[in-house]
Amino acid sequence: MISQKKSEIKRAALVKATISLVNNQGFHAAPMSKIAKLANVSPATIYLYFENKQDLINQVYVEVKARFMDYAFKTYTETMTVEEGFKTVWYRIAAFKINDIEQGFFLSQCENTPMIEEHCRKQGLQYLNPLLDLWVKGQEQHIIKKIAPHILYANTIYPLAFLMNAQKRGDFKLTKQHLDTAYQCAWDSIKNNNA
Amino acid sequence: MISQKKSEIKRAALVKATISLVNNQGFHAAPMSKIAKLANVSPATIYLYFENKQDLINQVYVEVKARFMDYAFKTYTETMTVEEGFKTVWYRIAAFKINDIEQGFFLSQCENTPMIEEHCRKQGLQYLNPLLDLWVKGQEQHIIKKIAPHILYANTIYPLAFLMNAQKRGDFKLTKQHLDTAYQCAWDSIKNNNA
DNA sequence: ACATAAAAAATGAATGTTTATTCTTTTTTT
DNA sequence: AAAAAAAGAATAAACATTCATTTTTTATGT
Numbered sequence: 001m002i003s004q005k006k007s008e009i010k011r012a013a014l015v016k017a018t019i020s021l022v023n024n025q026g027f028h029a030a031p032m033s034k035i036a037k038l039a040n041v042s043p044a045t046i047y048l049y050f051e052n053k054q055d056l057i058n059q060v061y062v063e064v065k066a067r068f069m070d071y072a073f074k075t076y077t078e079t080m081t082v083e084e085g086f087k088t089v090w091y092r093i094a095a096f097k098i099n100d101i102e103q104g105f106f107l108s109q110c111e112n113t114p115m116i117e118e119h120c121r122k123q124g125l126q127y128l129n130p131l132l133d134l135w136v137k138g139q140e141q142h143i144i145k146k147i148a149p150h151i152l153y154a155n156t157i158y159p160l161a162f163l164m165n166a167q168k169r170g171d172f173k174l175t176k177q178h179l180d181t182a183y184q185c186a187w188d189s190i191k192n193n194n195a
Numbered sequence: 196m197i198s199q200k201k202s203e204i205k206r207a208a209l210v211k212a213t214i215s216l217v218n219n220q221g222f223h224a225a226p227m228s229k230i231a232k233l234a235n236v237s238p239a240t241i242y243l244y245f246e247n248k249q250d251l252i253n254q255v256y257v258e259v260k261a262r263f264m265d266y267a268f269k270t271y272t273e274t275m276t277v278e279e280g281f282k283t284v285w286y287r288i289a290a291f292k293i294n295d296i297e298q299g300f301f302l303s304q305c306e307n308t309p310m311i312e313e314h315c316r317k318q319g320l321q322y323l324n325p326l327l328d329l330w331v332k333g334q335e336q337h338i339i340k341k342i343a344p345h346i347l348y349a350n351t352i353y354p355l356a357f358l359m360n361a362q363k364r365g366d367f368k369l370t371k372q373h374l375d376t377a378y379q380c381a382w383d384s385i386k387n388n389n390a
Numbered sequence: 391a392c393a394t395a396a397a398a399a400a401t402g403a404a405t406g407t408t409t410a411t412t413c414t415t416t417t418t419t420t
Numbered sequence: 421a422a423a424a425a426a427a428g429a430a431t432a433a434a435c436a437t438t439c440a441t442t443t444t445t446t447a448t449g450t
Contacts, residue, residue: 007425026308028223032410042427044412053410108307112300112360113221121364147376150367154354155380162349165307169316172345181342185350189384202399227436237401239438248436 011049013039018060019106027057027115058120061110064103069127071096076130082138083187086156089131090183093157097164098174105168108161128153145192156186206244208234213255214301222252222310253315256305259298264322266291271325277333278382281351284326285378288352292359293369300363303356323348340387351381 017038021030097104138144212233216225292299333339361367
């Protein structure tokens with residue numbers, strides 16, 4: 001364990017408590033009082049670290065998104081081929097969502113809620129830039145279809161969110177084999193067939 | 196206009212108001228009092244039609260989902276070939292989401308919230324059966340990859356939700372051309388390449 | 391067709407919680 | 421001993437839900 005300022009410990013506990021409560025019943029069932037209790041802290045203490053509830057949620061969102069993207073690009077290097085690079089990142093994203101279901105589910109709850117402010121969402125999107133660059137490279141090499149990045153994302157990364165949520169709900173068990181076929185679908189959807 | 200019982204009008208107004216308010220700020224900002232006001236109804240009246248707030252949200256969810264799926268399968272017939280049928284349904288789903296952004300966005304907010312009860316979600320899923328049948332037929336004819344329906348859904352229908360939300364946020368303008376390339380991605384991801 | 395009484399639907403105001411946030415005091419750190 | 425961090429209790433507003441009345445609809449007898 002890396003040593004940490006005491007104050008940082010409290011803040012981290014609050015972040016963790018927020019994620020946990022929001023996951024279990026949604027934003028509306030995560031009152032400040034419960035968050036404080038779960039973090040072993042007085043409600044008043046929350047306001048030392050966050051302006052208000054909206055700020056709390058938004059800060060947690062940006063923080064989790066940053067951790068997520070850090071993890072996603074950890075093993076990726078720019079020297080990889082396009083397909084290698086894409087595969088690497090795709091599997092890392094999947095691994096994060098599988099290994100840290102709490103954080104993954106929190107993010108997917110945030111994805112469509114108007115609670116997250118525009119500029120936080122924008123900031124979260126910025127972390128995706130290396131992947132966008134990789135796609136451009138792939139398009140220049142005629143390996144990847146020349147289509148809008150939103151469509152590339154929608155058909156390769158976004159499907160993972162569905163599979164993770166289905167698994168969390170217990171509808172579906174995502175095995176290694178399923179993961180491999182899901183990857184194949186993702187790649188087939190964006191690879192250039194005229195190559 | 197088909198004639199409608201007065202009581203049904205009130206109920207419909209409540210459903211509409213709920214969708215509109217939830218869309219604008221999320222579940223937490225759609226209090227019963229505001230829903231009632233927007234529907235031009237007393238708060239007490241809500242409780243004549245719905246047990247409580249949870250019931251209201253869940254009933255609205257099921258209802259919108261039913262309308263959505265009705266629309267999706269309207270022009271589909273079982274005599275179509277697999278690819279025709281899939282294309283038809285896919286474009287209808289897209290059209291619904293484009294033409295009725297309010298309802299589409301409401302559904303996507305529901306998709307990941309724990310506010311929706313398990314059995315309502317299950318019921319919503321049932322409406323999807325004709326598509327699942329079509330996929331099975333496609334698999335028997337070796338036209339579609341032999342993989343779990345969850346993965347087929349994740350890679351063909353789910354991506355549309357992302358594109359619609361991006362458009363609603365103003366990140367992205369979904370043109371006819373974009374839609375066609377998105378369809379091509381969807382189909383490429385699940386069609387059997389060894390055919 | 392009409393008056394009327396019973397039933398149903400709808401209401402506005404009231405209730406009792408729950409909530410986010412703040413204030414004053416106490417504890418901990420410097 | 422001063423400053424910073426944290427606490428618990430207090431506050432005021434917002435909320436879901438209920439209650440006592442009023443309004444509207446329906447059914448009935450003439």
